[in-house]
Amino acid sequence: MAITAGGNLNSVFAPQKQTLPSNYLDLAGTANEGWAQQYLPDLMEKEAEVFGPRTISGFLSQVGAEEAMQGDQVVWSEQGRLHLSYKGKISAHSGGVGSSGQILIESGMDDEAITTTHGIRVNDTIVVASPDGVGTTKCLVIQADASTIDVAPYGLANLSTIGNGASKSAVILVYGSEYGKGTSYHDATTIATATERRGANEPTFKSFQNKPIILKDYYEVSGSDTARIGWVEVTSEDGAAGYAWYLKAEADTRARFTDYLEMAMLEGELSVHGTDVVDDYLSANGNAHGTEGLFAAIENRGNKTSGVTGVNAATDLAEFDAILAEFDKQGAIEENMMFVNRATSLAMDDMLASMNSYGAGGTSYGVFDNSEDMALNLGFSGFRRGSYDFYKSDFRYLNDYATRGGLNSVATVDAIRGVIVPAGTSTVYDQMLGKNLKRPFLHVRYRASQTDDRRMKTWVTGSVGAATSALDAMSIHMLSERCLVTQGANNFMLMV
Helix, strand or coil, X not given: CCCCCCCCCCCCCXXXXXXXXXXXXXXXXXXXXXXXXXXXXXXXXXXXCCCCCCCXXXXXXXXXXXXXXXXXXXEEEEECCCCCEEEEEEEECCCCCCCCEXXXXXXXXXXXXXXXXXXXXXXXXXXXXXXXXXXXXXXXXXXXXXCEEEEEECCCCCCCCCCCCCCEEEEEEEEEECCCCCCCCXXXXXXXXXXXXXXXXCCCXXXXXXXXXXXXXXXXXXXXXXXXXXXXXXXXXXXXEECCHHHHHHHHHHHHHHHHHHHHHHHCCECCCCCCHHHHHHHCCCCCCECCCHHHHHHHHCEEECCCCCCCCCCCHHHHHHHHHHHHHCCCCCEEEEEECHHHHHHHHHHHHCCCCCCCCCXXXXXXXXXXXXXXXXXXXXXXXXXXXXXXXXXXXXXXXXCHHHHHCCCXXXXXXXXEEECCEEEEEECCCCEEEEEECEEEEEEECCCCECCCEXXXXXXCCCCCCCCCEEEEEEEEEEEEEECCHHHCEEEC
16 A cells, blocks of 8 residues: 655745745736625635644753853763673683783774773782683682783683684673782782782763753844735734744744754764864854764764664564573663654564564454443554663654655665663763762753853844844844763663
8 A cells, every 4th residue: 555645735835935826815816816706705814833842952951951151061981891701812822820821902892992001900809701602610819910911710721612712802800809818919019929919999980071052043034014904814823923024034944943952962973083074164154063963972972773684673572582691791771762763663562562472453452341332442652671771762853854754765775763762770970070979871062151042042123122233124133052961871772
């Protein structure tokens, strides 16, 4: 079955001021029309709202907050992992004096580079595992330097059982330590031999930053047009109503700009210095730099799923089990919000309905005590899997044909079908205040001071109303300077 959309839809606003025959009554007078005929037409003055609510903003207000900032950038830090685990290679089955194997430490478990040295110390007990499933063994660390450790396996002569040759990949986990009777340990300043315990481990953190961008929009109407009356009664999203068309145009401009404030926080991209042409242009026009939006932050620091079949990310529980496994590796936040497009939402409903043994005909899920007088509920607002709760909500931005919905209808590679956002707050260190604070994982920072609040700044110039210049017009200016802080992006999931 194919659905054909109707034509001649007034779905695109006019970018220029122009008079079109389709926008006015024909009063010039043709056959049986205009002033030449004596019958009064029945005018329907109220403008029909054929697209429903046209604004898409509201996502960030549901999952985040807004805070003022005064710097040119916002910098925050996030905790590192608590336990010590690394990736490395079994460089030799036999190590130094008294050891039975040597391991080269290459990176952390998240593949992050080790900038100074690892945290494994002499007398630590570790588990060494081969990622290809050959085997695991437990070892005691005999010697350690900045990049390698020599170990003695428990119950084995060497590491050959998990490493069939040099340069064998391995995963290393520290699970404790073991000392002989009467022994001691020393810090790094009093180490006498390589067999004594190394210095204390310092906690690590990652630092991130984002910069605000300046968004502007503008609307202007001449003084004569403000005094004209129309035959169409207009109503805007903010409640303005009347027969003056400029009220409609100004309200639409303001509503569109409000949507841009959220869309820029979702879609924003950083300019790459010396790489893209955007950087050359922005640097020549006020040294702008772009900003990291939600989608870019998840692409760079978060997770992404494309579904088991690569078609839809919500077709069966196997995909959600894979999502749970990834969340277990990260913060294991139990409550998560899913903001998805229509196709993904329906796929989830069908998936959950298939779990009902009586739902093969699609008649008994949702409201399970259905009667002939009750509307059948064929949708689900959420579900629990393992120890995780998922709450599903439609994301208008991904459905509306004038926004991401239109892009998703033609894109086959970069289409975004949904995003999973952790609920609750995270603890971060705020460098401005100098202390730890609890904040939502998503929040918007806008520039503000006692002199100028740039969260959503609007001002009017011209000679219409309160006269500020000799211009015979009313100019309405809108400006905002803001950026999005995506904390703990490793707990987010982009559904593509």
